[in-house]
Structure formats: C-alpha cells, structure tokens
Amino acid sequence: MKKRFRAGVIGRTGRGNYGHGLDSVYLQTDDIEIVAVADEDAQGLEAAGKRLGVSNLYPDFHEMLEKERFDIVSICPRWVEPHLEMVQAVAAAGACVFLEKPMSQTLAQADAMIEACEQARVTIGIAHQGRMHAAVHHAKRLLREGAIGEVLSVRMRSKEDTRGGGEDMMVLGTHLFDTLRFLLDVNPTWVQSHVATEKGHPVTKANATDGPEELGLIAGDRIHAIFGLGNGVTATFESRRNQNDASGRMGLHIFGSEGIMLVHDGSQQIRIYEAPFWRPDQTAPIRNVSEEALAALPAEKNLSSKDRQMAANVAIVREILTAKEEGRRPYNSGHDGRWSMEMIHGVYASHLQGRKVELPLASRCHPLA
Structure with missing residues (x-):
C-alpha cells in the first residue's frame, strides 16, 4: 500500500x-x-x-x-x-x-x-524551482560532457525592473545564484563588488533601508559583482534599476571555449549557441536544450510555464520527503538556500570593505547593519 x-x-x-x-x-x-x-x-x-x-x-x-x-x-x-x-x-x-x-x-x-x-x-527545502526543471538537469549533464567546451566564465543579469539593485538581488538574484551553483556544481570562494545609487554614488551604511516585503536591510540601485568559483571560473552579476524590457534580461549566459549556454525563464528555456562568441554579423547553429529535455517527458511537453513551475514545486516536495526517509539532504536544501544568502551578503560586505572578501563570510550579521 x-x-x-x-x-x-x-x-x-x-x-x-x-x-x-x-x-x-x-x-x-x-x-x-x-x-x-x-x-x-x-x-x-x-x-x-x-x-x-x-x-x-x-x-x-x-x-x-x-x-x-x-x-x-x-x-x-x-x-x-x-x-x-x-x-x-x-x-x-x-x-x-x-x-x-x-x-x-x-x-x-x-x-x-x-x-x-x-x-x-x-529536512528543509527552499522554493528555488529552477534547479528542479528537466531542462536544467539536462543542461547540467551537457556541461559535464563538454557540450560548450571548457567553461570559462558566467554572466548573470537579474530582472532589473523597478526593483533593480538591492531588492532585485534579494528577491530574484537568489534564484540566479542557486542555478549557477547547481549547473556548475561548485561554490564561490570569493566576491568583489561595487554597489551604487542611481546617480552612481557608492552606497554606505547610511543608504541602507528596510526593504519591502520584510526583506531586511537592502541598498543600491546599481550592483556589479564578480564571484570566483572553486573551479577557477568567474561569474559576474549585475542589476540596474528601471531597465527597458527588463523581464527578458534575467538569466545566465555561460561562456565556454566552444559555445555559449543561455538560461532564461526561470531555467525553463535553455539553448546553446554553438560558437564561442556572438557577433551580429555571424550566424551559428542553436541547440534547443529545453526541447531535448521535454522530448523525453511527454507529460510535460505541452505544459504552460506556470504549470511547469507547479510541477517543479511537486518535485521539491517529493525530494524533501524522500530525503527525510533516506537520511540525506534534499537537492534544494537549506544549505543551498543559505549559499544564496552568502553570495548576497558577500556583495555588500565586499563593497563596504572596498576589497575582495572570502566566502563563506566569517560574520553572520548583516553587512549593512
């Protein structure tokens, strides 16, 4: 039974x-x-x-x-x-x-x-649905198999709407940071960053405000950060307030020696541009990773984006319960959720100290406090 x-x-x-x-x-x-x-x-x-x-x-x-x-x-x-x-x-x-x-x-x-x-x-699982989609699991296998060659660097941009900057990093950057760690299977070891107001002035603790939705302290309308990953790869994150067509900007671009993997729509839309660089005057084959993944899952092939998001929630719940029975951490554990917070707070700590800082952070207090 x-x-x-x-x-x-x-x-x-x-x-x-x-x-x-x-x-x-x-x-x-x-x-x-x-x-x-x-x-x-x-x-x-x-x-x-x-x-x-x-x-x-x-x-x-x-x-x-x-x-x-x-x-x-x-x-x-x-x-x-x-x-x-x-x-x-x-x-x-x-x-x-x-x-x-x-x-x-x-x-x-x-x-x-x-x-x-x-x-x-x-067990505790975090609602980072991106790492549960079939497309992102297929993409992770392809990266491991060298589908874009050696991974060289990653570029992340958040939604950059009216929340751009600190709020954007907290609300949506958490998804990007989690997907980055999942796809590359590595943790960041350091971060160096610059956080500024809309007019370009570097923020100080005096600029910190209590964010909406009880987010805690946030600051900045413009954020630029570079993370050093344990495998020698660097990953940049950027968010600027009030950018045009903001919703289409959010995602990760993973640059390899032989191609570029583009991850968008909450990790549901993943493609590989089969050339190591992009230029407007150059065409290259585009591999649809999402279609390949869904071809093996007929039940999900015709689902809407919203329905796939719910399917990811179901997968998280199943994983939480299975991990409890097997005595292990779930794939989207509290430790993974905490790593996203390490990266977010690392951005503030690096900016305020004016130098590269090691991750995980030694201080567990909010850097803006």
Whole structure:
C-alpha cells in the first residue's frame, strides 16, 4: 500500500500571502493530504480553507502545530521576517519544511534554521524551482560532457525592473545564484563588488533601508559583482534599476571555449549557441536544450510555464520527503538556500570593505547593519 503523508500550510494574507504555489502544490498529488491551514488573517484563512478544501483552520500556526500531526509543512509567505520563527516551530513539531524564498534576512537566521532542522532530524527545502526543471538537469549533464567546451566564465543579469539593485538581488538574484551553483556544481570562494545609487554614488551604511516585503536591510540601485568559483571560473552579476524590457534580461549566459549556454525563464528555456562568441554579423547553429529535455517527458511537453513551475514545486516536495526517509539532504536544501544568502551578503560586505572578501563570510550579521 502506498504511503500517505500529512501536510500543513502556513499563510499570511496581506503580508506575504501563500507564496508561489506552496499551498496548492499538494492538490497536485494523490498521496499527500492537506490536514490544516494557519493564517492570522480571518478572511484569508477562510478563503484558503475553501481554495484548498480544508476544514481545520487556525488563526495561530503555533496552535496548529500543537494540535495536528504533519509530515511536511509549507511555510508560504514571501515576506521574510517570520521565516525563522516558523521554521523553528515546524522543526520542533517534527515536520519537514518547504520554505518560500528568500530564505532569511541574515546569515545568522539561516544558520539557526538549518540547526533547528538538523537537531530535529527533519529536512528543509527552499522554493528555488529552477534547479528542479528537466531542462536544467539536462543542461547540467551537457556541461559535464563538454557540450560548450571548457567553461570559462558566467554572466548573470537579474530582472532589473523597478526593483533593480538591492531588492532585485534579494528577491530574484537568489534564484540566479542557486542555478549557477547547481549547473556548475561548485561554490564561490570569493566576491568583489561595487554597489551604487542611481546617480552612481557608492552606497554606505547610511543608504541602507528596510526593504519591502520584510526583506531586511537592502541598498543600491546599481550592483556589479564578480564571484570566483572553486573551479577557477568567474561569474559576474549585475542589476540596474528601471531597465527597458527588463523581464527578458534575467538569466545566465555561460561562456565556454566552444559555445555559449543561455538560461532564461526561470531555467525553463535553455539553448546553446554553438560558437564561442556572438557577433551580429555571424550566424551559428542553436541547440534547443529545453526541447531535448521535454522530448523525453511527454507529460510535460505541452505544459504552460506556470504549470511547469507547479510541477517543479511537486518535485521539491517529493525530494524533501524522500530525503527525510533516506537520511540525506534534499537537492534544494537549506544549505543551498543559505549559499544564496552568502553570495548576497558577500556583495555588500565586499563593497563596504572596498576589497575582495572570502566566502563563506566569517560574520553572520548583516553587512549593512
């Protein structure tokens, strides 16, 4: 008989809501039942109960965790401030955690989350859906096989819309940094960066503000950073506020000795330009990595981008539960989420110190504090 699992959902209507499908993911499974939902907002709680088909509704997630038994709990709010308290409470209740990104406001908080889960012997997975798509797994194999030759460098640009700069790096840069580490299977060892205002003035701690969505401290309208990876490759990250056609800019370009891999649309659209450099007057074959990956998965071939995102959420949940049973970290573990935070805070630390800094950071406090 197939094992069945019990799931809980923590939402926060008006203050992070229910994230990007972290609540409804369980409706896509036949062996995971949503047992209860918690939300401090009465109307939001009632609406979630109807949407998810759940009658056990709690205005306090602590009460829900005391009265119900769970195998996994989704911590859905996009707003970051309550993540630590929620993760610690879920871990203490003996349940695994599916956590919305960004993981935390500070590295100290990320450390505490990981410690709580490891002490409770439960697994924690972060909602970095990009590393779960079939295309990115196929791309990782191709890189390992030398499809673009020797990897030389990587260029990352974030969405660069009205959030460009510090907010963009925190909200969306976390995805890029996670995908970079996953594809190249290596961690950064150092970072050097420059963070400036819209007029080009270097930021100081005096420029730091409490970011929207309880992100914690952020600064800068323009960010340029270079990371040194453990394999000798360098990777740049850039975000500038209010760029035209911002949504199409976000992604990674991985430059190799024989080709360029382009990763866009949350890692769903991946192609290889089969030449080591690009020029407007030169044409070269383009290999569609995404189509190759989906050809082996007929069930996903005709899914919309949104549906593939939900399929990635399902894959994360499965991985969290399987990793718990096998006594290992999931592919998208809390350690991976913390590495994205290391890179984000490393950018600020390097800029403020005016030099290259080693990663992981020695200080676990926010560099802008």
